[in-house]
Amino acid sequence: MDANFWHQKWQNNEIGFHLAEANPLLVKHIEQLQLATGSRVFLPLCGKTRDIAWLLANGLHVVGAELSELAVQQLFEDLAITAEVTDHGNLKHYQGKNIELWVGDIFTLTKQQLGPVDAIYDRAALVALPLEVRKRYSAHLTTITNTAAQLLICFQYDQQLVAGPPFSISDEEVQQHYEEKYNVALLEKVAVEGGLKGLCPATESVFLLSRS
Template sequence: MKASFWFEKWQTREIAFHEGKVNKLLEKHIDALNLEVGSHVFVPLCGKTKDIAWLLHKGYKVTGAELSPEAVIELFEELQTEPLVESLDGYDVYKSTNLTVYVGDYFNLTDAHIHNIDAVYDRAAFIAMPASMLGQYSSKLIALSQSAPQLLVGYSYDQKLISGPPFSIDNDTIAEYYKSTYSIEHLDFIDSGEKIKGVAAALEGCWLLRPNKK
């Protein structure tokens, strides 16, 4: 899956993956991360999610990574915030109070960009990746966050009915990529109230990933 796939989705406004409201599972389970006010949350493949405004309102610092400049421009417009925009190592970096977003290829990020992370909030990033990219995606996330705890939110549906993205996940899928680093606890399933690509009814699940004790 090439970067051009996601560029085209934003340019043609095929953004059904954009939720348009704060995620219910984030609201319900954020406390599972045991974060203090001022904690630093990393949101990979963040788009223009409403969850960022909610996290900021809770008193957290947020760093996001996003491929589409259109998504990030709209994110700050919806936040009614004029960002400071800088260039760094091939990224456009959008900054405002307690919020930094790197615009560019997630896979080229290093700890020079993303550091001192207290928790990861992955809503629809893991499930955006085909199986051929999940190893690279998860390894990068573990390295960038230094194995910080994660709240992972994604869909579970009958993949035989329709192909992704978004791709269906379950405990086994998550364990395949994260069990060597994290203990994995399934927290919740709720009816998503939607059908993937208008075909497959889906549950939305939430998992807590805690770093394994060394």
């Protein structure tokens, strides 16, 4: 799996992972992050998620990273926000009122480019990556965000029945990725209505990662 896989998904509009509304688990648990109005929340591999509109409507500043420029363009169209676009080497920066998105490979995004963030909301990044990349990603995310608090949502299901992404990530794996830098607390585990892609039973797990 490489960048072309995701570019093709967006080009072909094969975005079954895109929800029409804000994720109910975000709405329910965001208060755990204790964010003040205007806080900067980082969404890695954000796509054009409706979570962004919800966060903006609730007075937060959204910073995102996304591989697909098409997804980012569609997001700004959906939000009816005109973006100021600038080039930064291998990355592009889309900016509007209370929102900025970095387009390109998240592994080339630096701490200096990202700037300080108050929290991370990861609903779509960790679960989108194969195991060997998840290890690299979790370390990179921790570095560029200065170990900001994190609300993390993962899927769990029988990976032998359905091929990811989204990939199945166990509670134990979450601990392995983050326990050195965070206190990891499981907030809730809920069944996925209709199962994963309608093919097998699955659950969503919500974790709060706070600095240890």
